[in-house]
Amino acid sequence: MTSETQKPLSGDELVALTKKHSLYEWSAQSKVDPIPVARSKGIHFWTPEGKRFVDFNSQLMSVNIGHGDERVVRAIQDQVAKLAYANPFMATEPRARLGAKLAEITPGDIDVFFFTNAGAEANENAVKLARQFTGRHKILARYRSYHGATAGAISLTGDPRRWAAEPGMAGVVHVLDPYHGIQRGWDDTATALANLEETIQLEGPQTIAGFILETVTGTNGILVPPDGYLQGVRDLCTKYGILMICDEVMAGFGRTGEWFAVDHWKVVPDLLTMAKGLTASYVPLGAVGMRRHIAEHFKDKVFYGGLTYNSHPVGCAAALATIGVYQEDRLIERARSTGAVMKQLLAQLAAKHPSVGAARSIGLFGLVELVRSRKTLEPMAPFNGTSEEMQALGRFFRQEGLYTMVRWNTFFTNPPLVITEAQLREAFEIIDRGLEITDRAVRD
Template sequence: MSDQALSADEIVALSKKHTMFEWSAQSAVDPIPVSHAKGSYFYTPDGKRYLDFNSQLMSVNAGHGDPRIIKAIQEQAAKLAYANPFMAHEPRARLGKKLAELCPGDIDAFFFTNGGAEANENAIKIARMYTGRSKILARYRSYHGGTAAAMALTGDPRRWAAEPSIPGVVRFPDFHKWARKDPEPVSESLRDVEEVIMFEGAKNIAAILVETVVGTNGILIPPDGYMQGLRAICDKHGILLICDEVMAGFGRTGKWFAVDHWKVTPDILTMAKGLTSSYVPLGAVGLRRRIADHFDKNVFFAGLTYNSHPMGCATALATIGVYEQDGLIERAAKMGESMKRHHQALYEKHPCVGATRSIGLFGMVELVRDRKTFEPMAPYNGTSDEMKAVHAHLKEKGLYTFVRWNGIMTNPPLTVTEEELAEGFAIIDSALSLVDKSVKA
């Protein structure tokens, strides 16, 4: 192949011919060719600019192309690109110490993985080893990753093709039901959890695994009291609480971790994505001290070739440094208030908007055909002509975000400006005007 840069069409054609795209029939994929990115924008080889309103996969929290993170990657590559996980090196040492300072409560020991799915895989493995129990409780409106166990833990329809999968996963009711505007009353949700525990046998349950704030299944924010209630239930029955903060962590909700909003310390905390702002792959499993101490004399049966990868650890340290130097966690909270105002304006203007939800810069606009019945604009695990039109309009106008089922995600980088927020919401506003006519009178 020549050294001449590929055109946009060549990039797409070769990628479709020789590589596989996820969660899609390959003949239907229509990827955006990307050449470079900076701040809140990325660009195609032929110069089209997109406002990244989803931080790619809710992950480029520090924005694209931060020179401080790039410099750290370059310097680490030149000094030590790889060391096997039986060795210790400075980035590993420093990152463990830093995360211990940032994580809630006494979470101060970490097992580093390649990403979020592997973090969740190892979290349940650790829970089973520590408790000697086998069952894991998880919810339907959840996504925990694409690997075997993480897919089994996932509730949404992406798990269907992977079934039957690992044994021992038990579903419990969601705190926010599908096609409902509001979450269930906290007392009812917690009573449902207790009932499942009764039927399954508390002494058989190793852990309850939840996304603290549910991501791709709707940006579902637990009402006050729910997380505290789960913590109390777990304590009562000797069950571990695992919080998946792969999406919600590192400032996305306006706190370092979403659990910080409810002052809850889980037994195990999983993270990835914003840990390195996705500049390189890295995930982590955070453990409370008593769980880590269990493995002082008991073998820790877990391992990965790229555990504690020097490049990942160095990148994470630089990324956390950017969050701190630029006050991005606090900025996400402040900009989140601005995003709420944009959401409210859409709700007041467009009858197709059934609900909006956000916490920090983690947001969602949910479209309905009827506000009274809350009939979704697209069915569960499906789409509609209206949602396809929304997706096409956003893409044409240069706004990149997820349009999934009846929802539009609003998850810009934590560096987003007021002007960029206004630009993105103006495009969404114009798209919703196409859909209002489908609302039932």
């Protein structure tokens, strides 16, 4: 029986077979309750039975251009028909054109790229580049961070997903963020930078190859750095000969209202990692961008790194088409203008609902932190944990056809950049009703 004549699986059949024959990530398998997905278009996806969901998280903060854009679909089809694969020692037109296009949109003099399969591998290779370029071995990373699940990237990661992988890659030193949780709040910029410089001095700057940081922290809180912080990090890295590595896997490609989040602060890192929005996740692709003098280091020295699917022609073709969509549809500008509306809607939630302790956003990159008390700012769920109220909120969103990530005491507002104002307001109306659940848990 061919795939064309097979009867489509029902939602229940999809779930049963996937749970029987595949392992779900970050989960005790008995607790997994996946949404069956049959098709998608624009900001929506549907179950096999036809239930519609608003994809308010862009899947994993990655389908930035929305689902099913025919321009990208055609580019993938055409490339598969013409040249499905060439090994990374060869030169292909998609690889050539993508490198040149990325050089146009990345900050400063970043104009050389090493292509990978995804964001975690981009971060792994950024570490390799930093170590081989500097001859040093230590890498600084922040606690409130996620850099991927591969062996090195999970070591860089600061959040609790790291714990089960320890001891991990040697030489990683975690440092505190400017943000210390909703109850302690933010350091001022001078204090945050002084703490970072103290760690550099205590570790020995001559031993530190790089400092990797999410420009705007993603799953650990949509933490927008205070003005002056990234500029100060840049200055400290320059002062001590440390490479500044900005992880833009989640924040890049218009998510914050600029091509890359660093553009808000006019900072040029030494290495810039990307994935997700690079192809809007239509196919896997990641990359490490580097400044010209770093690339020149490897002109006569071997770069010890490689991947079978490095510069995969289908991935490169998809990325070129995706970048074309951003430009043709002015999605960077749309993220900025629609993001201003979302900021207002978040502020309205905070004003109306006593369980909202904080709401943060930049562009279409947003998050709400929920609390049991606005006096004590006790989180609605503990660090690295959940609560009955947060679980009930997640169930309500699913029931009402709103898909987003509910994590600890937070939930995310990260829709595709193509979302209209009317669609945005529709999603926030569901959120508004859902917060009645958490409001009932507020003590004062």
